[in-house]
Each structure stands twice: as C-alpha cells, then as structure tokens.
Amino acid sequence: MTIKSSAIRIATIFSAILIALIVIVQVIWLKRVYQLEQREFNARILNTIKGIYEATGEKLYTTAPHLSDLVSNPEPFVYFAKISLPANTKQIEAKLKEGLIDYNVFTLCQAAIYEAASNKNIYEHVIPSANSMYKTGKKFPVTTQPYDHLTLYFPNRNKYILSQMNFWVISSFSLLFILVMFSIGLYLLFRQKFLNEIQKDFIHNFTHEFKTPVAVLTLASEVLNKEDILSKPGKLKTYAGIVSDQTHYLKDHLEKLITLAATDAVGIKLNRESLSLHVIIQKALDNLQPLIDEKKAAIRTEFMPGSDRVPADKDYLKIVLINLIDNALKNAQQPQVLIRTMAGKESIAFSVSDNGSGIEKKHLKKIFKKFYRVKNEETYNSKGLGIGLSFVKEIVAAHGGTIHAKSIPGQGSTFTVSLPVY
Structure with missing residues (x-):
C-alpha cells in the first residue's frame, strides 16, 4: 500500500473537520442540556412554592386561576411569590426546607418576606445546603414590589446547575479527548508509513x-x-x-x-567571508568542465554590473552552484544553460536556467524535500538519490536566503537563489 503525502494531508483535514463537527454538536447538545436543567430547576422551585401555598392555606392561591399569576421570576436566581400578611414564618420556613429537600434542590437559598406597607423585609432566613460546595453569600438587598411577597434568592444557581451537568460535561470532554488522541495517532501512523x-x-x-x-x-x-x-x-x-x-x-x-x-x-556550520559571486560561479563551472565537454553544452553567463560581493561560505555556496548547474546539464539532450546574477536592495541573487524537459507544477513544491524524486525519467530527481535539491535548500536557508523554481514542461526550468548582503 502506497501512502502519499496528499493522503496524509487529506486524512489530517478530514480528522480536523470531523473533530470540529463533533465539537459543534457537543456544544449545541450541552447548551440544550443546560437549558433543560434550567427548566427543571425552575419547575422544582415552583413546586416548592406550591407546597408552601398548600400547607399554609394561602388565600391568594385558592382564588388565583394559575400559579403563574402569583409567582414571578424577574431574574433566573430570584423568585417573588405573593402572600398574605401576617404570615406563619415558622411554617413557611419548615415547608421551604422540606420542599427543597424533596425536589433535590441542594443549593443555598436565602428567603425573605417583604412587607409593601413598610417597604422592608420583615423576615430573613438563610437555608444552606449540606451538599453545596459554595460558601454562604451575603444577604441580598430589599427587593421592592408593590405587594407583599416571599422572596427566594439562589445566589449559586448557575454553579449548581452546572454541577448537575458534571456527568455530561465529563463525558463530552472525554469523548473529545479520545477523538483527538485517535486522530493524532492516525496521523502519526500514516506519517510513519x-x-x-x-x-x-x-x-x-x-x-x-x-x-x-x-x-x-x-x-x-x-x-x-x-x-x-x-x-x-x-x-x-x-x-x-x-x-x-x-x-x-x-x-x-x-x-x-x-x-x-x-x-x-551537527547542522550546517558556515564559515562566512566576503566572496565574489562571479568568481565562485566560474569555479563551479571549472569543476563541471568534464561534464560540460561530454554533453557539448552551451554555457552562457549574464553577470550584473557593479559589486558582486556576498557574505557566504565559499565551499557551501559552490556546492549549491554545482548542484544546480549539474542538474541543468543532465536534464537536456543538448544542454543550453544560462547563469545570471541580479542585485536587489538588500540582497544578491543568481539563477540557473536550462532547456530541459521541465517539471510539472504539482512537483515544483516537492522537489526540495529530502529523498523526493519525480517519477519520470526525463525530469529532475528521476536519477540520483533525491538529496541534491534538499541539501541545496538547507544551505541556502542556513545563509538566510531563499530558493524557488519556475518551470514549463517541455521548455525548461529556472532555479533562483537570493542571498542577503548584510
């Protein structure tokens, strides 16, 4: 089974998309669970208030058509329940505790009875929960309403609801973690193969x-x-x-x-010195003269005017030139090689062009990878060990430069190297 780099890329992208979709689904699902827990909490409190009304024989409850006519919930953590004064506070307190326990509302509750005539709370009581991990909060301020009412305040409501979702949250993150680990493992497996x-x-x-x-x-x-x-x-x-x-x-x-x-x-260790680029090019051509003679190659140079000095390692720079010129000579029946030098604002560049068979666009970005060889006997890297251009790129990068290739299949290729002059 042959695994190409494109297959690894597709597998990675597919895994990333799959994880993203699962994360989105999990977030939506957790949001719905949270909303469901909110409704459940609200229903439990309303049932507790209903139990208080029934136990105390509240007159308003017996005449009101619906419980919602007596209870308001202006904030998620505050409930106002209309009552008639005077009220039996001990009975209300006992029934409130009983209702919270019966309906499994194990979170801090601060209760108060507000008298509209005096505009103050005439009764305040804190009901802590033995199961709550949160500290008792401060007493809440007087909540003015134009009627007498029982106020129930749950300062830790949101934390309590989230704690009720622990199983779902842990399950979701565990599933996500497993998927991420599986995707990483799959990627490493494909990459190793x-x-x-x-x-x-x-x-x-x-x-x-x-x-x-x-x-x-x-x-x-x-x-x-x-x-x-x-x-x-x-x-x-x-x-x-x-x-x-x-x-x-x-x-x-x-x-x-x-x-x-x-x-x-040990990495590439450079011995930089100020060099004449044109002299190094000529030395590279001298090294390749036997091959030039054998191939009956036509070598043409176009050197820029002015300074050609570049801070570089002469041995490594010559290796770069020899590799590029050697490729140009070997990849054409009757080689015609053009070597040009160009000056930039803060750089100096040289290019090696040939009249070879060229390189297809899909291979251009890959020819600098170590051991990569184009599967075609008439193109670059079809012969050799597939290490020349990779090594060239490493040398150029060590000098702080760049290398890129342009090619037209059937017409030839141009390799351009740019090196900083500072």
Missing part, C-alpha cells in the same frame, strides 16, 4: 544507483586482468577510462551521502 516508504524508496534508489557502476567496474576489472591487455593499448585506455569515470561517479555519490549525514548530525 509514509516515511517508511520514502526510506524504502531511498534504499531502492541507492541500490540502483550503485548497482550499475559496480557491475561496470567488475566487468572492466575482468578485462584489465586478461594477459593480452597490454598488447592492446587502445582497449586498455578505454577500460581505464571507464574505471576512472565509474570511480568518480561512486565517489561523488558517497561524498553527497557523507555530507548529508554530517549536516543532519
């Missing part, structure tokens, strides 16, 4: 890249070991050249792997 496939692909490429030169060297050594080889100088020179070419090929790939391993272990 993806990395394993990249590693397998790298090993396969590594084996493929080394298998051919080793086979050629084996064959060449057999020919060179023949007794009559000295009598055939032309053949001797040919096979000696083959051995030399394949040895350099293997050396080049091994150096890339060693350099990559070293930078992965």
Whole structure:
C-alpha cells in the first residue's frame, strides 16, 4: 500500500473537520442540556412554592386561576411569590426546607418576606445546603414590589446547575479527548508509513544507483586482468577510462551521502567571508568542465554590473552552484544553460536556467524535500538519490536566503537563489 503525502494531508483535514463537527454538536447538545436543567430547576422551585401555598392555606392561591399569576421570576436566581400578611414564618420556613429537600434542590437559598406597607423585609432566613460546595453569600438587598411577597434568592444557581451537568460535561470532554488522541495517532501512523516508504524508496534508489557502476567496474576489472591487455593499448585506455569515470561517479555519490549525514548530525556550520559571486560561479563551472565537454553544452553567463560581493561560505555556496548547474546539464539532450546574477536592495541573487524537459507544477513544491524524486525519467530527481535539491535548500536557508523554481514542461526550468548582503 502506497501512502502519499496528499493522503496524509487529506486524512489530517478530514480528522480536523470531523473533530470540529463533533465539537459543534457537543456544544449545541450541552447548551440544550443546560437549558433543560434550567427548566427543571425552575419547575422544582415552583413546586416548592406550591407546597408552601398548600400547607399554609394561602388565600391568594385558592382564588388565583394559575400559579403563574402569583409567582414571578424577574431574574433566573430570584423568585417573588405573593402572600398574605401576617404570615406563619415558622411554617413557611419548615415547608421551604422540606420542599427543597424533596425536589433535590441542594443549593443555598436565602428567603425573605417583604412587607409593601413598610417597604422592608420583615423576615430573613438563610437555608444552606449540606451538599453545596459554595460558601454562604451575603444577604441580598430589599427587593421592592408593590405587594407583599416571599422572596427566594439562589445566589449559586448557575454553579449548581452546572454541577448537575458534571456527568455530561465529563463525558463530552472525554469523548473529545479520545477523538483527538485517535486522530493524532492516525496521523502519526500514516506519517510513519509514509516515511517508511520514502526510506524504502531511498534504499531502492541507492541500490540502483550503485548497482550499475559496480557491475561496470567488475566487468572492466575482468578485462584489465586478461594477459593480452597490454598488447592492446587502445582497449586498455578505454577500460581505464571507464574505471576512472565509474570511480568518480561512486565517489561523488558517497561524498553527497557523507555530507548529508554530517549536516543532519551537527547542522550546517558556515564559515562566512566576503566572496565574489562571479568568481565562485566560474569555479563551479571549472569543476563541471568534464561534464560540460561530454554533453557539448552551451554555457552562457549574464553577470550584473557593479559589486558582486556576498557574505557566504565559499565551499557551501559552490556546492549549491554545482548542484544546480549539474542538474541543468543532465536534464537536456543538448544542454543550453544560462547563469545570471541580479542585485536587489538588500540582497544578491543568481539563477540557473536550462532547456530541459521541465517539471510539472504539482512537483515544483516537492522537489526540495529530502529523498523526493519525480517519477519520470526525463525530469529532475528521476536519477540520483533525491538529496541534491534538499541539501541545496538547507544551505541556502542556513545563509538566510531563499530558493524557488519556475518551470514549463517541455521548455525548461529556472532555479533562483537570493542571498542577503548584510
């Protein structure tokens, strides 16, 4: 089973959307549960007040068509119940306690009887709840109304309702936590499989890249070991050249792997100095001269006028140029390479353009990933170990610069590197 990076991205996005939807549903559901608990609390208090009316034989209750005509609830935590004075406070207190217990209202209740004629509370009493974890609040101020009434005040109402929802809240967050952990685990699993496939692909490429030169060297050594080889100088020179070419090929790939391993272990350590960019470009071309001659490549340079000084590590900068020019030479039948330098306000840039087969747009952002190879024999990274451009990007980033690629399939590509000059 092949897992692509796009599959990991889709799985991650799908998981994120799923979690978001579940969170939305959970929030809506908890809100409805909260509203239901509010209605339930309100019903319990009304039933408690109804019990007080029935126990005291309240005249107003016997004549009122509905309980709602006698009880008002201007604030969620305050209830006003009309009563006739004088009132039996002991009976009201006893029935209030009994009702709160019977209807499982285990939260602080502050009760008072307000006399409209004197505009004050003539009776005040606090009924704490043994099950309440909240401290008893201060006495509430006089609540004026144009009629005599019993006031019931529940200062911890909201906290009490939320405590009644503990099971649902804990269940919701537990479910959410499980989903998040599952999604993270799924993402890590897909990512690990993806990395394993990249590693397998790298090993396969590594084996493929080394298998051919080793086979050629084996064959060449057999020919060179023949007794009559000295009598055939032309053949001797040919096979000696083959051995030399394949040895350099293997050396080049091994150096890339060693350099990559070293930078992965300790990071890129730069030895910056003021360099002439044009001189470094020329040195890179000199290093690649055998390949340029072999490919019969046409190399053209367009150097900017003025200062070409850049603070950089000369060895690493040359590696960047060699990699980019080497790619340009190898990816065209008759290479035509243009190397340009450009000056910016606080930067200096250079570009390497070729007339190769180009790179499809979907691959452009991925070609700088380690071990990534475009699955096409005529494009970049189709040969090699897939570490060149990745290493180039690391070097450029270590210098505080940027690299980007433009390409038109069938026409060629341009790689542009910009480096700060400060």
